[in-house]
Amino acid sequence: MWHEVRGLKDDVDLGTPPRDGPPVSLEIDGQPVTVPAGSSVMLAAATAGRAIPKLCATDMLEAFGSCRVCLIEIEGRNGFPASCTTPVAEGMKVKTRSEALTRLRKGVLGLYLSDFPRNEIPGGWSEFHETLKAEGITSHPYGEGGANHFDARVDDSNPYFLFDPTKCIVCSRCVRACAEVQGTFALTIDGRGFESKVVASQNQPFLQSECVSCGACVQACPSHALVEKSLFDGEYKHA
Amino acid sequence: MPNPIKPEKSVVTTCAYCGVGCGFKAETRGEKIVRMIPWKEGKANHGHSCIKGRFAYDYYNAPDRVLTPLIRASIDDPWKSVSWEEAFAYAAGEFKRIQAKFGVKSIGAVSSSRCTNEEIFLTQKLARAVLGNNNIDNCARICHSPTQFGLTQTIGAGAASQHFDSILQADVIMIVGANPTEGHPVFGSLMKRRIREGARLIVIDPRKTETVESAHCKADVHLAIRPGTNVAILDSIAHVIVREKLYNEAFVHARCEVAEFENWKALVGDDKYAPEVIGPIANVDPADIRRAARLYAGGPNSTIYYGLGVTEHSQGSTGVMCLGNLGLSCGMLGREGVGVNPLRGQGNVQGGSCLGSWPHVFSGYRFVTDHATRSSFEAEWGVTLDAEPGLRLPNMLDAAVAGSFKGMYIMGEDPVQSDPNQHHVIAAMKNMECVVLHDLFLNETSKYAHVFFPGSSSLEKDGTFTNAERRVSRVRKVIEPLAGLQDWEITVKFMNALGYELSYDNPGEVLDEIARLSPNYSGMSFALIDQIGSAQWPCNKDAPQGTEVLHREKFPRANGLGTFMLTDYVPTAERTSDRFPLLLTTGRILTQYNVGTQTRRTPNSVWHPEDVLEINEQDAIARGLQDGDWVQMSSRFGQIQLRARISERVNPGVVYTTFHHAKSKANAVTSDLSDWATNCPEYKVTAVDVVRIRVPTGTASLEAARLEAAE
Secondary structure (H helix, E strand, C coil): CHHHHHCCCCCCCCCCCCCCCCEEEEEECCEEEEEECCCEHHHHHHHCCCCCCCCCCCCCCCCCCCCCCCECEECCCCCCCECCCCECCCCCEEECCCHHHHHHHHHHHHHHHHCCCHHHCCCCCCHHHHHHHHHCCCCCCCCCCCCCCCCCCCECCCCCEEECHHHCCCCCHHHHHHHHHHCCCCEEEECCHHHCEEEECCCECHHHCCCCCCCHHHHHCCCCCEEEHHHCCHHHCCC | CCCCCCCCEEEEEECCCCCCCCEEEEEEECCEEEEEEECCCCCCCCCCCCHHHHHCCHHHHCCCCCCCCEECCCCCCCCEECCHHHHHHHHHHHHHHHHHHHCHHHEEEEECCCCCHHHHHHHHHHHHHHHCCCCEEEHHHHCCHHHHHHHHHHHCCCCCCCCHHHHHHCCEEEEECCCHHHHCHHHHHHHHHHHHCCCEEEEECCECCCCCEECCEECCEEECCCCCCHHHHHHHHHHHHHHCCCCCHHHHHHHECHHHHHHHHHHHCCHHHCHHHHHHHHCCCHHHHHHHHHHHHHCCCEEEEECHHHHCCCCHHHHHHHHHHHHHHCCCCCCCCCCEEECCCCCCHHHHHHCCCCCCEEHHHEECCCHHHHHHHHHHHCCCCCCCCCCCHHHHHHHHHHCCCCEEEEECCCHHHHCCCHHHHHHHHHCCCEEEEEECCCCCHHHHCCEEEECCCHHHCCEEEECCCCEEEEECCCCCCCCCCCHHHHHHHHHHHCCCCCCCCCHHHHHHHHHHHCHHHCCCCHHHHHHHCEEECCCECCECCCCCCCCCCCCCCCCCCECCCCCCCCCCCCCCCCCCCEEEEEECCCCCCCCCCCHHHCHHHHCCCCCEEEECHHHHHHCCCCCCCEEEEEECCCEEEEEEEECCCECCCEEEEECCCHHHCHHHCCCCCECCCCCCECCCCEEEEEEECCCCCCHHHHHHHHHHHHC
């Protein structure tokens, strides 16, 4: 845990926590980079200035590998592993961009987009919004009226932040921040598959739950589903 | 729901709440703060935060914030708004008149641990160089003064031996009289991380706090001692270490005064400190005392963190010495993962402590009686300084009651609410002819003040804070001061009005002056902190970027050796009786902060709208109490009314409350006993009784206030 907290930098998100193993050299898109053993390919790519798009990863939390946006190709290996959960190896040759990867990422991001409130896309500045912009995703092929979570109720019970499940992409960053960073374990994912949702304690409003309002979940949320009320004018302007 | 509005600007600064001193990026839109984001490079918090620093910042904008200076000739008159010039002239005129009539020493000053280092330094400069006496004290008097004394006596430095991250290399963590998950939440989270990695936990606390047991974190040993038996239990732990020869003989021989070690061994090794003797006194199982001792001594890296549960006792200094002795005897000092560390309550208690805001010492704990030190200050300040130590805050109040002390400059403190024996404090206040209060809001003390300087919140000024790990971090101005002046400017202008010429372009120049006059700070500057983020003192030519771990080679004592103090247990004079059969102890809760000046003005009151009395079911049944009943709690000193909560957190015979709300007046019942060495009040032990009452008069309005706060 030493390097994991002490190696963080303010202006970059390495994607996975910094490590302090012996140096390992690899190539990212042909560019050589050396990082400590135990680092992820995602961290190596960020270090090499070839940041890989991601949603469920951030360097204050251990890798989770759920969003499937950070896929890569590795020379001599099959498939498209997630760069956040793949540790670096000496001499590894990684490709972060290719036609196949673009197609895969577009497919995944389109799925997220299809269950995100459409009128909340313009003007957004969350990591999710920035990722869509960076990858040039503006539409999805799934049409309107499919299964979605647009009717989910906003939980504004906490005086300082609100949880709008319609914007939640169920990446678990909030759940993991509550556990790993804060150590309170107030949040969990309830249900499975399409039914899965973030809940506080026993499916209670945040204010009635074990939540201690440290803000780690809000900070971790990549889609402004958990967001400070103070960032809104009018209704959410606090006292 | 629309998208949130993006903040325009962000400034890195330091949280003004507890002694963890988290780094934050304060984000603004126009002149309004819209968000506080924990700073990932903040070395105390690594991007984490708690509810107070992260969300409870809006107090700066509260409707009752005072924005113009106020004066009045008598505390029975209404306040009159005046210009800054008029307020300075009036206060200065009164102070000069009082000194002419009652003598140079009839006035003093008090600084606060919520002030920056620069402000604290200026306030003591005001007392010494301008008022011409050493009547300067600070609020650490009532919290951690025993830390400075007790640790200096044993290990040579009255400060944390470690940096916070050191806990990540600890194998055994001993928490004494502290509740980090509520009082120092971000450090509490770091501690829990380490516990989840497998570190063992010993907690010594009368109460079963959240630190004792929470999700994936459970103390291996919890010594739920009877309040007031700290020294007995720590001596008993030492007894086991001595009798079972668990001490680190090599360390003691290399690093400590061996003769003193032998004396200490003889004392704590005596049968009177055997767990079987102390167990019944402290109300704990002797086997648990042995387990705690073996765990601590076994390490390999054992570390101690402690809070006001150690210091705020009549043997507070002795308790601190016990911890110093333990660390030395087991060789748990001088490297990563070990140490003896006070958890400081307020953002700048350490700064308040080490910058000379004391009646007997200059910055760096150098005595005012020492000619050479005094000369260095005289040369810098161009005045002759008083060689006689001044009055401590409790003594200033005593002298005011006696009639010889007539005026006080109070910066950022509310002694009427936070100091013990409220009736006495009020009597002292009423007896003074000019009380100058410098704060954000009118408070309990302002009822007895004649001049009010409207201060600036930490979001409105520049300076530095020194956190509980000796880390000096920048406080940066995020918005313009609402009342027009930054706090350091107010103090400087007041000094000017009193006839002392000085000026600074910015508080960085005050820090430069501190650096010139204080060995531990000699390498500190705004430029250094801006460059490397923060630095822990000692920061000097040997350690240009500061020092994370103290005592690696030697202890900062004349011979470089640590020493053992004799820590005989002397029970407090505050004892239970037929009339007062319960022991009251006090503490803090996560969402509120001290006397609540800041947090009560934020939605944090939703979580803690009032102080309640925790009482064990046995004691509740004996008194016919139901959960939520109103009770009257009486002690020899006073009585208060509050609601009872039946709780398993306290043992039978012990009751507990917080002191965050002025209306519950917890300090009206606390005793006037204090630490034998430093006068730190004994807040943690008061004999009381509790009786059920009907809903008290005035409760209608209390209820309304509660509901209002909850909305």
